[in-house]
Amino acid sequence: MGSIHDTHMSQYIPPTLFHCVTGTWTIAAGQVAGTICKHVAATDEASVITIPILLHSNSSALKGSHLVSIEIDFEILVAACDALAAVVNKVTRGADGAVAVVAAQTFTYDAGHDTASERIDVDQHKMTLTLSTPIWIDNDEYILVEITADKAATTTMDMLGAVANYTLRL
Amino acid sequence: MGYLHDTHMSQYIPPTAFHCVTGTYTDAAGAVSGTIAKHRAAAASTGVINIPIILPSNSIDLKGAYLKSVEVDYECLLAAATSITATMNKITRGADGSVAVVAAVTVTQDLTAATDAADEDQHKLTVTLTTPVWIDNDVEYLLVITAVCGGTVTIDLLGAVANFTLRS
Numbered sequence: 001m002g003s004i005h006d007t008h009m010s011q012y013i014p015p016t017l018f019h020c021v022t023g024t025w026t027i028a029a030g031q032v033a034g035t036i037c038k039h040v041a042a043t044d045e046a047s048v049i050t051i052p053i054l055l056h057s058n059s060s061a062l063k064g065s066h067l068v069s070i071e072i073d074f075e076i077l078v079a080a081c082d083a084l085a086a087v088v089n090k091v092t093r094g095a096d097g098a099v100a101v102v103a104a105q106t107f108t109y110d111a112g113h114d115t116a117s118e119r120i121d122v123d124q125h126k127m128t129l130t131l132s133t134p135i136w137i138d139n140d141e142y143i144l145v146e147i148t149a150d151k152a153a154t155t156t157m158d159m160l161g162a163v164a165n166y167t168l169r170l
Numbered sequence: 171m172g173y174l175h176d177t178h179m180s181q182y183i184p185p186t187a188f189h190c191v192t193g194t195y196t197d198a199a200g201a202v203s204g205t206i207a208k209h210r211a212a213a214a215s216t217g218v219i220n221i222p223i224i225l226p227s228n229s230i231d232l233k234g235a236y237l238k239s240v241e242v243d244y245e246c247l248l249a250a251a252t253s254i255t256a257t258m259n260k261i262t263r264g265a266d267g268s269v270a271v272v273a274a275v276t277v278t279q280d281l282t283a284a285t286d287a288a289d290e291d292q293h294k295l296t297v298t299l300t301t302p303v304w305i306d307n308d309v310e311y312l313l314v315i316t317a318v319c320g321g322t323v324t325i326d327l328l329g330a331v332a333n334f335t336l337r338s
Contacts, residue, residue: 019184019185019186021197021199050206052184052206055182056180056181057180057331059180063176089204094243096293096294096295097292099202100202100205100328104204142182144206170176170336
């Protein structure tokens with residue numbers, strides 16, 4: 001039996017799978033012709049975008065996907081946000097009759113997003129969240145990245161997609 | 171070239187990938203802070219949720235993903251539903267100019283449809299294929315949840331997990 005240990009795996013997660021609440025969200029063309037996005041219209045409000053990390057999991061310890069980092073591509077348009085921050089949550093699924101348990105994971109922002117002002121400006125953003133301790137994803141777990149974007153009255157945003165970087169071991 | 175055969179593989183399928191008809195469905199925060207849901211508002215009708223099984227397939231016999239079971243996480247709130255029943259469809263994609271062909275797949279569910287699966291509670295419903303299937307590249311699988319609802323019950327669909335063997 002062979003084995004795989006590849007430290008260079010990545011998984012694209014399209015914006016159509018993003019879970020977006022608070023705000024008027026639509027599927028729209030991106031600013032660059034041929035790209036796609038989830039677009040939120042201008043309103044002074046805090047929108048929450050949750051990105052499900054679509055990776056294989058494995059019930060054997062130290063096998064499957066070892067999540068290392070997540071890159072999120074988005075664009076802030078017209079006006080800067082008032083604030084924008086991310087949380088990485090590990091969700092342990094509940095047994096029948098029990099609730100799920102959510103645990104926030106420690107991570108660092110990339111150098112271009114590690115201050116609040118860098119995350120909110122009108123610009124194209126590629127924000128990388130690197131886990132302080134990468135996670136082997138068990139079959140009873142999944143990972144959600146939650147972005148809270150406190151928009152100004154004229155701010156609009158285009159969420160373009162995300163990429164999860166991981167090691168695959170089988 | 172190595173050979174891979176792992177019987178412990180699983181794939182999370184988020185609620186944003188679910189296809190929900192009959193009823194009013196919205197993306198909403200889950201009952202537990204930090205979780206997400208596709209929320210069905212109260213309505214006395216039968217909601218139908220199709221869950222696309224997102225696994226790699228393979229055009230070679232006995233290779234790729236061997237689908238064994240699917241677990242569905244959901245919550246019935248405010249009241250019990252009348253019943254929650256799982257079925258599965260195998261869709262053989264049509265050639266250009268041809269329709270797809272649908273065939274029912276025999277499955278069993280671990281929670282009784284009209285009682286344990288439908289009561290006001292958190293649910294982890296495991297649906298097991300009687301005969302596991304190798305997924306061909308021209309085939310896709312949909313798990314169908316039929317939720318017969320009274321006028322009060324709301325449902326939060328939290329996600330699903332497909333359990334499979336990977337061979338390549």
